[in-house]
Amino acid sequence: MPEEIKLTTPLSDQDIMKLKIGDRVLISGKILTGRDSAHKRLFELAEKGEPLPIEIKGQIIYYVGPAPAKPGKVIGSAGPTTSYRMDPYTPLLLKLGLKGMIGKGQRGPEVREAMKKFKAVYFAATGGAGALIAQCIKSARIVAYEDLGPEAIRELVVEDFPVIVANDVYGGDLYDAGIEKFRRD
Amino acid sequence: MREVDYNIIVDNVARLCMEANYYLGEDVIDGLKSSLKNEDSEIAKNIINQILRNAEIARDEKVPLCQDCGFTVVFLELGTEVRVKGSITEAINDGVRKGYTEGYLRKSILADPIRGGNTQDNTPAIIHTNFVPGDKIKITIAPKGGGSENMSAVKMGKPADGIEGIKDFVVEQVIRAKANPCPPIVVGVGIGGTFEYVTYLAKKALLRNIGERNPDPFYAEVEKELLERINKTGIGPMGLGGRTTALDVFIEVHPRHIASFPAAVNINCHSARHKSVII
Numbered sequence: 001m002p003e004e005i006k007l008t009t010p011l012s013d014q015d016i017m018k019l020k021i022g023d024r025v026l027i028s029g030k031i032l033t034g035r036d037s038a039h040k041r042l043f044e045l046a047e048k049g050e051p052l053p054i055e056i057k058g059q060i061i062y063y064v065g066p067a068p069a070k071p072g073k074v075i076g077s078a079g080p081t082t083s084y085r086m087d088p089y090t091p092l093l094l095k096l097g098l099k100g101m102i103g104k105g106q107r108g109p110e111v112r113e114a115m116k117k118f119k120a121v122y123f124a125a126t127g128g129a130g131a132l133i134a135q136c137i138k139s140a141r142i143v144a145y146e147d148l149g150p151e152a153i154r155e156l157v158v159e160d161f162p163v164i165v166a167n168d169v170y171g172g173d174l175y176d177a178g179i180e181k182f183r184r185d
Numbered sequence: 186m187r188e189v190d191y192n193i194i195v196d197n198v199a200r201l202c203m204e205a206n207y208y209l210g211e212d213v214i215d216g217l218k219s220s221l222k223n224e225d226s227e228i229a230k231n232i233i234n235q236i237l238r239n240a241e242i243a244r245d246e247k248v249p250l251c252q253d254c255g256f257t258v259v260f261l262e263l264g265t266e267v268r269v270k271g272s273i274t275e276a277i278n279d280g281v282r283k284g285y286t287e288g289y290l291r292k293s294i295l296a297d298p299i300r301g302g303n304t305q306d307n308t309p310a311i312i313h314t315n316f317v318p319g320d321k322i323k324i325t326i327a328p329k330g331g332g333s334e335n336m337s338a339v340k341m342g343k344p345a346d347g348i349e350g351i352k353d354f355v356v357e358q359v360i361r362a363k364a365n366p367c368p369p370i371v372v373g374v375g376i377g378g379t380f381e382y383v384t385y386l387a388k389k390a391l392l393r394n395i396g397e398r399n400p401d402p403f404y405a406e407v408e409k410e411l412l413e414r415i416n417k418t419g420i421g422p423m424g425l426g427g428r429t430t431a432l433d434v435f436i437e438v439h440p441r442h443i444a445s446f447p448a449a450v451n452i453n454c455h456s457a458r459h460k461s462v463i464i
Contacts, residue, residue, distance in 0.1 A: 022228060024228075024231065064252070065252060065291070066291075067249050067252040067289060067290060068289045068290075068291065069289070070248065073248075076248065076252065076289055076291070077243070077248050077249045077250070077251060077252040077291075078252055079251055079252055081253075081332070082365050084365075104364060104365075104367065105363070105364040105365045105424065106363060106364055106424065124364075124423060124425060126232050126235045126239075126423055127367035127423060127454070128239070128250065128251045128455055128456045129235045129238075129239040129251075130239070130249065130250065130251045130252040131239050131242040131243040131249065131250060132235055132238055132239040132242055135242065149303075150291070162235065164228060164231075164425060166425065174425050174426070175363065175364060175424050175425065175426075177426065178226070178228070178419065178420075178421060178424070178425045178426020178427070179363075179418070179420055179421075179424075180419070180426075181226075181419065181426050182419035182421055182426045182428060183417065183418060183419030184419070185417070
């Protein structure tokens, strides 16, 4: 099996172009979190052409709503949530320069098209591996929408966060390809 | 009539909420380990190994396996010769409150389905009660994640659909769900009864341990056949392709009305959590 690819954020087009579906990647550096409510707010601002409270150019958004941190811990269990709920907001964020997303489950056709057009990738993390992923998170601080509680936008510093490239800039989709390869009729 | 103190219920429920969220059952761990032998996808093996490692970390650090600590579903078997001092419903909810707060578990329950408002303590629990002979109380706590619950379904079929119709319904449901319920999944199937009862049966089926067959050889065979068909879909761990789409399929049945043919599928993620106590 090929070695894991190490990536550090922010991501450039060059970083993105070399990724292919099925690649195992270890992500380090700063990433942002966001899920349903935060996406809605970012989208509404972007639609009006107003500035966003966070810089998303070259960044990765991780779809997560973590469990509370135990005393002395940076964060509680923090696995990915299902991504399709963010699909309506995603193409516009990609247009504004977002380079990566981490979540679980397949994206819709509009998002896949936008990833090709604006050069971005979608990484799948292992759903239900929240305790393991929390160990890769070295710090967490709220950077926007504190009122949203667990859904607030956080900046995480991660080290070797294990993900798999599920969609690349070439139109590849590992969900379709994987099923195609292993289906036995 | 035997009497049980209110606080005994509270403390046991609190403990079970934490244990169910921290400790993956040995049966699930064994099922995941043996699935590694059938996988030839490196990605699938990698994911299963991550899930196994996650279970070790959760156990050692006493943190939840998954950040979605679920809706707290409770199966209560209440002996007719025993009573709790005070309301057993309140005692269970106090236990959930204590367990989710003291255990640093995520609270995921909105007080009103439309207008929202987090209840901040994961109450109220969903409680299914059965009265049984004797003076014991059996409490099972089964936290149920949202992602897999969303992929469940009920079908009021025609008697003419027969067992083949039910098999197709179950497999189609798994294919429709794809990656969303966090495969490898556990599939609970209810057959018979009424509209509401068949969904209860599908949920109850999820309390079985991996590898535990329906005692009726007819349904045991159907379970095996369904597992085989589901694992031929290619969906695989996290939907990224592979042979391990489900760890098991459990069927629970009930007599039906001559005109009705209800079937329900309740999908569980690989964090198939349930812990019990007999008091």
